[in-house]
Amino acid sequence: MSTPPDVVDGVAISVTDDGIARIAISRPERMNALDGIASARIVAALREWADDDAIRVVVIDGAGGAFCTGADVVGIASTSLSQPEGLTDEQARDIIGGGTELARAVRAVRAPVIASVDGPAAGIGASLAVAADLVYATQRSYFLLAFINIGLMPDGGASMLFAAALGRARANEMALLGEKLSATDAFDAGLINRVVDDRAELDDLVTTVAGKLAKRSPQAVRLTKSALDAHTLAGLSAALDRELSGQATLLLTDEFQAAIAAFAGKSKR
Structure with a gap:
C-alpha cells in the first residue's frame, strides 16, 4: 500500500508513476468548504499539470464524507464583518476571482479531469465537480x-456548465430556487456520468476509469477533449467574466451583508 499524501493547507496532492494525478480536498471541519489558501493550492497544482505530457488524467476528490460544500462562508463573513463599511470592490473581486480561476484551471488541463463525488457538492463545489470531464458520484451525493x-449568483462557470448539461429549464430551477439535485436525478438529467452505491464502489470505479485513460494515446485523448470543448464549452470564458462582475456586485449588497451576518451568528452557536 502506498503512503497517503500529506494534507497541506487542506489539500492532498499526489502523482503516480503512470501519470494519474490526484487532488483530495481535506477540510472535514468545514465539510471541505474552500478558503482562499486551499483554492490557491488546487489552482497551482492544476496549472502545473496543464501542459505536462507526463500527466495522463487528473482526479479531484473530497475526503471525509463531502466533496466540497462551496466557498468558506465563515472566512468571508470574518473579512466582511471585521470592516464597519463592509467589503471593498477590490476585496469582492478577489474573493470571487478564486472560484473563477479554479474553473479556468480545471478546463486548462489538457488531460481529462475526473470528479469523484461522495456527499454534497454545493456552491463552488458543484461548479468544480461539473467543470470536470467525467463525474461519478455515490447514491448519497447531491x-x-x-x-x-x-443573495448571490452562481459562479465558477456554473451558469453555463449546468445549463449546457441539464438544459435551460432544469438549470433555471436549480439556480433560481437553490434546491438540491440528488445524484440519481443528476444522472437521469445528464449532469453526471454514473451513480454507484457507496464510497468503496466509487473508488473502484474511478480507479478503473483513470487507469483506462492513462493507457490511451495521450495525444488522441487530448485532441478529443479539445474538440468536445470547442463545441460544448465555447462560451465558458464569457460566462466566467459575467459571473465575476455580477458576483462582485452582489457581495457588496445589503442583502448579502445581512445573510452573511446571520450565517456568522449561527456558526458561533
Whole structure:
C-alpha cells in the first residue's frame, strides 16, 4: 500500500508513476468548504499539470464524507464583518476571482479531469465537480447551487456548465430556487456520468476509469477533449467574466451583508 499524501493547507496532492494525478480536498471541519489558501493550492497544482505530457488524467476528490460544500462562508463573513463599511470592490473581486480561476484551471488541463463525488457538492463545489470531464458520484451525493440562498449568483462557470448539461429549464430551477439535485436525478438529467452505491464502489470505479485513460494515446485523448470543448464549452470564458462582475456586485449588497451576518451568528452557536 502506498503512503497517503500529506494534507497541506487542506489539500492532498499526489502523482503516480503512470501519470494519474490526484487532488483530495481535506477540510472535514468545514465539510471541505474552500478558503482562499486551499483554492490557491488546487489552482497551482492544476496549472502545473496543464501542459505536462507526463500527466495522463487528473482526479479531484473530497475526503471525509463531502466533496466540497462551496466557498468558506465563515472566512468571508470574518473579512466582511471585521470592516464597519463592509467589503471593498477590490476585496469582492478577489474573493470571487478564486472560484473563477479554479474553473479556468480545471478546463486548462489538457488531460481529462475526473470528479469523484461522495456527499454534497454545493456552491463552488458543484461548479468544480461539473467543470470536470467525467463525474461519478455515490447514491448519497447531491448537487446544490446554493448561491441564491445568501443573495448571490452562481459562479465558477456554473451558469453555463449546468445549463449546457441539464438544459435551460432544469438549470433555471436549480439556480433560481437553490434546491438540491440528488445524484440519481443528476444522472437521469445528464449532469453526471454514473451513480454507484457507496464510497468503496466509487473508488473502484474511478480507479478503473483513470487507469483506462492513462493507457490511451495521450495525444488522441487530448485532441478529443479539445474538440468536445470547442463545441460544448465555447462560451465558458464569457460566462466566467459575467459571473465575476455580477458576483462582485452582489457581495457588496445589503442583502448579502445581512445573510452573511446571520450565517456568522449561527456558526458561533
